[in-house]
Amino acid sequence: MENIKNRVRKFRDDRDWAQFHTPENLAKAINIEAAELLEHFLWDNNFDKEEVCDELADVLVYSMHLADALDVTIEDVINKKMDKNEKKYPIEKAKGNSKKYTEL
DSSP states (O other): OHHHHHHHHHHHHHTTOGGGOOHHHHHHHHHHHHHHHHHTTSSSSOOOHHHHHHHHHHHHHHHHHHHHHTTOOHHHHHHHHHHHHHHHSOHHHHTTOOOOGGGO
């Protein structure tokens, strides 16, 4: 994972794009790329896997940039969120159930 992070940062830094990577701009970019990802599933479930993976990569790259802009690590934010999710969705209540935690 560290090699990927470094490659993504180098790509950005070689082009002097960090100046445009405010949290607000990056959040917008993530949303736009997520919409482009979703577009592949509009109307049916026939999708081109390579194109879907390209859009997924865009979402992940912008997410990595947002983590950098916020000075957090992806591992830390995911672990903190998983800790919260494990409390909200205990196995004994949530297993095999798609209800929101407020309905369990």
